[in-house]
Amino acid sequence: MTARRILLADADAFYVAVARLADPQGAGKARLLIVGGSAERRGVVMSASYEARAYGVRSAMPMARALRLCRDALVVPVPWETCAHKSREIGAVLRRFTPVVEQASSDEFYLDLSGTEQLYGGEPLAVTARRMREDVRNETALSLSIGGGTSKLIAKLAAGVAKPVPGCSADGVHVVPPGAEADFMLQFALADIPFVGPKFQERLSRFGLRTVRDVVRHDRDALVRWLGEREGTWLYDRARGIDRAPVHAVREAKSVSRDETFATDLDDDAALAARLLSLADRASADVRDAGLLARTVTVKLRDADFTTRQASRTLRSAVESDRVVYAVARELLARLRAARRMPARLLGVALSQFVSAGGDGQLFLLESSSPDATLETERDRIISRMIDEVREKFGPDALSRGAAR
Numbered sequence: 532m533t534a535r536r537i538l539l540a541d542a543d544a545f546y547v548a549v550a551r552l553a554d555p556q557g558a559g560k561a562r563l564l565i566v567g568g569s570a571e572r573r574g575v576v577m578s579a580s581y582e583a584r585a586y587g588v589r590s591a592m593p594m595a596r597a598l599r600l601c602r603d604a605l606v607v608p609v610p611w612e613t614c615a616h617k618s619r620e621i622g623a624v625l626r627r628f629t630p631v632v633e634q635a636s637s638d639e640f641y642l643d644l645s646g647t648e649q650l651y652g653g654e655p656l657a658v659t660a661r662r663m664r665e666d667v668r669n670e671t672a673l674s675l676s677i678g679g680g681t682s683k684l685i686a687k688l689a690a691g692v693a694k695p696v697p698g699c700s701a702d703g704v705h706v707v708p709p710g711a712e713a714d715f716m717l718q719f720a721l722a723d724i725p726f727v728g729p730k731f732q733e734r735l736s737r738f739g740l741r742t743v744r745d746v747v748r749h750d751r752d753a754l755v756r757w758l759g760e761r762e763g764t765w766l767y768d769r770a771r772g773i774d775r776a777p778v779h780a781v782r783e784a785k786s787v788s789r790d791e792t793f794a795t796d797l798d799d800d801a802a803l804a805a806r807l808l809s810l811a812d813r814a815s816a817d818v819r820d821a822g823l824l825a826r827t828v829t830v831k832l833r834d835a836d837f838t839t840r841q842a843s844r845t846l847r848s849a850v851e852s853d854r855v856v857y858a859v860a861r862e863l864l865a866r867l868r869a870a871r872r873m874p875a876r877l878l879g880v881a882l883s884q885f886v887s888a889g890g891d892g893q894l895f896l897l898e899s900s901s902p903d904a905t906l907e908t909e910r911d912r913i914i915s916r917m918i919d920e921v922r923e924k925f926g927p928d929a930l931s932r933g934a935a936r
């Protein structure tokens with residue numbers, strides 16, 4: 532089997548770069564620039580320029596604290612529509628190089644170029660990556676860092692190495708050749724590996740495992756003894772740069788659902804609405820994770836006497852934001868409760884009839900606020916995705932979704 536050729540393309544300081552292009556309040560020229568904050572009433576930093584980061588300003592930091600650290604910074608709101616537009620522009624340029632593009636976040640794209648060797652006349656992957664970078668820069672005025680290798684794991688870590696930082700010589704592209712994965716991995720801490728979150732790190736540190744070097748000293752059996760079969764094997768592979776996950780252009784799924792069986796039956800409408808909000812929130816996050824949009828929202832209700840009922844609504848355009856999914860789900864729950872009023876044992880939200888996000892023919896509504904609460908705007912989507920990203924990086928409590936409504 533020939534080695535896979537996978538790239539991760541990641542826009543550099545995406546929100547700051549886009550804010551500079553959109554240029555509100557002269558952001559284009561501001562060295563100390565912070566994007567985020569009070570304009571969205573969430574009061575956190577979404578992104579800061581390299582110069583502001585030098586003062587200790589970080590993403591997800593409360594804005595008040597950021598401004599104490601860097602009092603001369605210009606704060607501008609996130610230019611949501613421009614971000615969405617730029618994100619699609621980058622995706623479109625990348626799809627010219629291969630159809631197998633998986634959008635991992637608003638500014639991160641995995642590409643699988645396996646099998647394109649002939650098409651590119653045997654061009655080394657790093658050379659293709661440099662052309663890609665140049666095209667994106669020419670056509671979107673944004674700069675990418677691109678990492679490459681035989682897996683998504685290697686490509687992701689290589690993109691971090693490629694990232695140009697002031698005073699460092701990285702030129703924006705770093706490709707790890709086939710066979711060099713294990714050596715490449717030795718420079719990383721376990722915390723650098725995707726999905727090794729704070730809780731896992733703490734467990735690992737109890738066995739003296741903090742870096743990849745710590746892990747490769749042990750055989751698979753020892754890791755399995757400490758961490759269990761699944762996680763022990765997973766870590767053994769990752770530490771050697773092994774990751775077989777494919778790049779998914781669109782994930783196959785028929786429906787995504789979340790439900791909850793209550794410890795005691797619930798009859799209070801406000802309590803049911805609160806559970807519905809959390810279920811809608813999780814189901815829509817699953818859909819966004821899969822890079823999909825859903826057209827049909829279904830609410831399932833099981834009454835105390837075990838009668839199970841459901842109500843669905845199919846929308847004219849597909850949605851993915853928790854705000855709209857919740858708005859539709861509330862209508863459906865109200866309809867079910869009006870038809871039969873009895874304490875509930877179980878409540879569920881399902882999303883189905885998927886289309887792929889950003890796919891051709893998808894209707895994007897660009898108005899910044901929509902009069903119909905069940906019409907999803909581009910802004911809803913971007914806000915939802917950004918909250919996913921911040922939560923992934925900083926934990927589930929970093930931002931409250933409710934506050935974004």
Ligand SMILES: [Mg+2]
Pocket residue numbers: 541542543544545638639
């Ligand atoms: Mg980025």
